[in-house]
Every structure is written in C-alpha cells, then in structure tokens.
Amino acid sequence: MLSLLIQKELKNILLSPKFVATFAVCSILILMSVYIGIQEYNNAVIQYEANQEIARQDIAEASNWRSIRNILHREPTPLQIFVSGLHFDVGRLSNISTSDDIKLIRSPYSDETLFAIFRFIDFTFIVQIVLSLFAILFTYDAINGERENGTLKLAFVNPISRASYLIAKFTGIWMGLIIPLLIPILIGMLMLILFDIPVLASDWGSIASLIGLSVLYITFFIGIGILVSSLARKSSLSFLLLLVIWIGGVLIIPRLGITAAGQLVPIESVAQIEAKQDAFQRARWNQYSEDLSETWRTRSAEMEGMDEAQAQAYREEKEWEWLEEDDATRKQVQVDIIENNRVLYEEVQNQKKIQEKLAFNIARISPVSSFRLAAMNLAGTDIDMKSRYEENMRFYKDDFTDFVERKQAENPDEQGGMRIEIDESGVSIDFGRDDQTLDTSELPRFEAPVVQAGTAFGNSLLDFGLLVLFIIVTFGGSFTAFLRYDMR
Amino acid sequence: MTTEPIQAAPLLEARNLTKVYEDGVKALDNLNLKVLPGEIFAMLGGNGAGKTTTINTFLDFIQPTSGSALINSIDANQEPLEAKKYVSFVSENVQLYPNFTAMQNVDFFVRLGGQSNYERADYEHALIRVGLQREAFDKKLKDFSKGMRQKCGIAIAILKDAPAILLDEPTSGLDPKAGKEFTRLVGELRDEGKAILMSTHDIFRAKEIADYVGILNNGVLVAQKTYEELRGVNLEELYVEYMAGYMDETLESAVLTNDLD
DSSP, rough: OOHHHHHHHHHHTTSSSHHHHHHHHHHHHHHHHHHHHHHHHHHHOOOOOOHHHHHHHHHHHHHTTTOHHHHHEOOOOOGTOOOTTTTTTEEEEEEEOOOOOOOOOOOHHHHHHHHSSOOOOOOIIIIIIIHHHHHHHHHHTHHHHHHHHHHHHTTTTTSOOOHHOOOOOOOOHHHHHHHHHHHHHHHHHHHHHTTTTTOOOOHHHHHHHHHHHHHHHHHHHHHHHHHHHOOOHHHHHHHHHHHHHIIIIIIHHHHHHHHHHHHHHHOOOOOHHHHHHHHHHHHHHHHHHHHHHHHHHHHHHTTTTHHHHHHHHHHHHHHHHHHHHHHHHHHHHHHHHHHHHHHHHHHHHHHHHHHHHHHHHHTTTTHHHHHHHHHHHHHSTTHHHHHHHHHHHHHHHHHHHHHHHHHHHHHOOOSSSSSEETTTTTTEHHHHSOOOOOOOOTTTOOOOOOOHHHHHHHHHHHHHHHHHHHHHOOOOOHHHHHOOOOOO | OOOOOOOOOOOOEEEEEEEEEETOOEEEEEEEEOOOOOOEEEEEOOOTSSSSHHHHHTTSSSSSSSEEEEEEEEEETTTTHHGGGGGEEOOOOOOOOSBHOOOOHHHHHHTTTTOOOOOHHHHHHHHHHHHHGGGGGGGGGOOHHHHHHHHHHHHHHHTTSSEEEESSSTTTTTTTHHHHHHHHHHHHHHHTTOOEEESOOOOHHHHOSSSSEEEEEEEEEEEEEHHHTTTTTTHHHHHHHHHHHHOOHHHHHHHHOOOHH
C-alpha cells in the first residue's frame, strides 16, 4: 500500500508542470554555476601561478638579503566552484617581509568590482534560495490542497493509515525534488573531470558531504511545508505562512544573529584601538623622557664636587655603560609598546571570537545558517579561511625572517641598495645585481593550509546535527498534526 | 412449528449515533438506521440536517460523541481500517487527480481499495458500464466535466466491489440525463446485493429508487418510511411538513392517505 501511495505521489509530481519548471530551472542554474565556477577557478589558478612566478622573479632579482621581500598568494581551491563562501571577499595576497605584518589584501571583488555587483551564484546559493522555494511550492498544498480537491477524502475511504499516507507524501515529494538536484549536480561533477580540474580524493569527499548537506536542507523545507500544510486549513494560507517562514529563516534570522551579537558583545573599532595604542605609546615615551632626565640628573649628581678634568674622565669612563643603559631602557620601551599592542590585538581577537560564536549560535535558530556555515566549512571557504591563511603566513614569515637574518649574518659585508659612482665618464648606477647572485634555493616554502574532508566534516558536525534535529521536529510535528487532521 | 424468516445482518447500521460538536451544536441525535444487503436507504433533509455527518461518521472522518456506526458489524470508528474494506463512497463532487487520465485515476483508487487483480479490460468494462465514452479513458481529468468525474467515481466504487456503498448527494449538479443514468446504476448495484446509504435533496429520485426513506431534521431521524409506505404518498409535502417540525399524527395520516400521484 505504501509503495502504491509513493508511486502515485511521485507520478503526480513528475506529471505536473511545477516539476518540469523545477527540473529546468535547477538544471540550467546548477550547470551554469558549475561552468562559470570552473572558468573562475581556472582564471584564479592562472592568476595565482602568474603571481607566484612574478614573486619568484622578484626574489631572484633582489640584490641583497637585506632588501629581499616575498609576496604570498592564497591558492584557489576546486571546492570554491560549489561553495564560493568568502573566497571573493577575502584578500588573496600578503607581503612577507621582516618589517611588515601579515595582512591578506586585494580580494578578488576589490580588484574586479564589476563582478561584485552581480555576485557569482554558486551551488549553495541555488540550494539555499531556489531549491528551498521550490520545496515550498511542492509542499504548501500537500495536505490541505488534497483536502480542498476532495482527493484526500476519496483516498481515506479506503483502508489506509494516516502514517502511510504521510510517509508516502513525504517520500514522493522528496524524490520529486531530489531528482532536479541530483541529476544536474552529478553532471556538474562530471564537468569537473572533463575540464581537468584537479579534484583530490579529499575534495570528492567534501563534495559528497555537501550533496548530503543539501539533501538534508531540502528535507527540512519539505518537512516544514508538510507541517504547515497540515496545520492550515486552506492552501492559500499555508503558502502565505511558508513564505513568511522562508523570509524569516533565509533573510532575517541569519542577519539578525549578526546584529544582535554586535549589540551584545560590542567590539572596539580600529580607530579606538589605534587611539589606545597611540595613547600608551605617547605615555610610555613621555615616561621614558622623564626617566632619562632623572637618570641624567643622578649621573650629574655623581659628578658633583669633581673638577672639570675629573668629571671629563668620569664621563669618558662611564660613557659606554650609560649608553648601554639608555639603549636598554629605550629598547624596553619599544618592547612594552609592542607587548601592549599585542595584548590589545589579542583582546580584540578574543572579543571577535566571542561575538562570532554568539552571532552564529543566534543565527543557527534558522537551519539556513546551519546549511550555509556547514557548506563553507566543507569547502574551506569559511570565516576561518582568512585566519588560517594569515596564521600559516605568520609561521612562514618567522621562517622567512630567520632565513634572511641567517643569510645576512653569513654575508656581513653585503651592502644594500644601489651604488652611484661619479667619475670622468659620468654617473653610473649599480644595483649590485651583477655583483652577486642570491642563492634562494633554500628559501622556505609556503605550505597553504589544507582542510581535510574529515576535519571539515567534523567542523560541520554541529550544523549537520542541527539540520537533522530540525527535520525530526518538523516531521514529528507533521505526524502529530496529520493524525489529528480533519479530513472533511 | 413456525419458521421465522431469516433476517440478513445489516451491512450498514447506525446505533444510537450522536454527535455533539465542540461548540455545542448537536449534529446527530440518537440516530438509528439499518441497511441490509440489496437495500437502498435514502436520507432526506435540509442543509445541516445531519446527512453528511452520518456518512462522515461511517467513514471515520468524524468520531461520534456516543453510539456507533457499524459497517458489516465492524465499528467504523474503533476499527476503521478493517471497516473500510467493506465500503465504497461516492461524493457530491468527485474530484480526482487532474494530471492523471481516467484510467490512471481508476487504477490508483481501485488498488488503494485493495483490488489489485484487475486488468485494463476490467476497468474499461466498468467505465463503459457507468456511461463514460471510450475516447475519454486516456484523457486527463482536468478536461472532464462534473458528470464525467461522477461516472469515474461510481466506476471506482463498482470496481472496489465493497458490499456497502455510501453516496453523498451523488446526483447534485448532474443534468437530468446523467442523473437518470446514475439512478439506473444505483438500482443495478442494489440488485447485485449492495447495501446503499444515500443522502440526497432529490425527493423524487429518492422515492423512485429507495427501499427506505428517512427524513432527518436537526440530527433527528423524524420519519422512516418503506417504499410500500410511500406508494401513493405526496413525499414532497410529507418532507416539507417534517422539516417544518410541526407534523402531528393527524396531518401525517392525512398526507399518507392522500394519493396525489
């Protein structure tokens, strides 16, 4: 009986114009997004490789170790084809030098502002927005529509249980929606192979998890659709209610989470932090000046009673000691300022982490947030992508700095910069390139952060669990509502 | 030694059936009726009289406040899945799946009713019997008129082959020809031994075909007459008087003896 009901439900959906529309729209959108994603990825790879080559050439052309600089680029990942996440918004390069701090700058959208106007539509966007709307279209009249049509009553004249009917209804709609999702995405995966995209085994695992996540997300919307259709007597009312729920869940709650977290955990602005840093720096240097004056007064006091010659001799005797003392005090001031800046930075980072966690937890009231966060985690284009890269770049910078300092120590006579010679024949400028060739073969290599599929899945587990919970709640609710449903 | 005639068990029976809604409205008040195999019981009554409530109680769409609705001696509200094996239903406005053809709809609902051994020829035979044109068999229901849908509905009921049939205003909105065809079919089904409980507004059709006519008013079965008792009776007048609620024995006697036919 159950299989008969499922067959009927599936057949009813497959023969309906809304299935044809869903299949056509999903196929066009998903295949278009994968194709454009592949093109974007290939362009990003070409750009990445070209930039890496330029950086290598710059290093090779450096005249001395003192002036050597490196630029590291963020490596494109094939998974950004499906989940662009923050890929287009996070900077794609950072300067590596002994003096500059690590900061990813020049995001793809900051370089290509035109594309930022009509942002790239990726697979997750299609699932998040388009398929969830189609799920509503498929389910808003699942129960009350059949009641209005009279087919519900005609079906229940026969010896069928309400549970069987609801399971069949859910299964039929589920299959009717999964087909337009799976067929295009499988073709999309085939396109990755045809276009020679270097997808690792780990990436295939992430893509499989992403498809599973999308299926869960759609299942939730089917559940909520059937629940509302079981609660509202009229299909027009259930459509309206579902539209409101969709707007709340997809558009409002995720943003509300961010706003609420901003209010609950306020973080000082960059200007405020800089003002604090400046104030400390000024105070510390003022203190240093006062201390220095006091020191010199003490030193002068030590020379009281000495005649000029004795004082001169004493000064000469103490000169290096005093210079070293002053230098140590000055260095201590610099250390204090750096330490203060570090503490302030860490405080802000900790506050940001708290705010971020709160924002996500509030946003997770909506399964849309769980879907989006989990998808970005799986693809590695999540909010931590920037910090992961910057952290690895900082490690690299330490290695790089050590390496450069070692090389400088090995070449103490090395002169930096250019040399200008003026003789009878005129002025000649020498950049020193011909004098020596830097051996960069031992230069540390940057290892881009890699998120393994297992780790990514582990990071997404909470959101997977939440989606499953939401599904259980909606289906439990649907069953409860339908068992009490007035068939008339 | 005298022999009592063997009385067949009723296939449809309402025993002290009462339904009081949450708002206090009494839709059925201690209703008692029986429909035996080969009988048609027509329930007459105005809107809100309790006709559809009675049918809905037999179909377990409504739980009675007290009493019971029995199908083949099975309580329809206690064991609905078992009871529904023995009953078919045709509503006032049969609605089927518009994206399916007549044949697909019939196939689905008949199999849902537990009959899975039929072949296309059996469906065709039933559809021809109810008067549907052969060229309509494979057309989608969205192009069907109400009469055509009603024919599909009765074909489904015939093919389910249940011993009891519930008809809720089945001829409402049908043209006279379709109504007459429908009446003929119901008569045939009665002759095949089906027990039929029919709610209707159509006094003349009820009188023409029913073995029993019951008049419901505010959930109370105010009158129940056999076909023989109604012979020569102005049923319309009787109905109106009962509905007005001031029928007394004198008037009833006068109406029953006045042959206006």
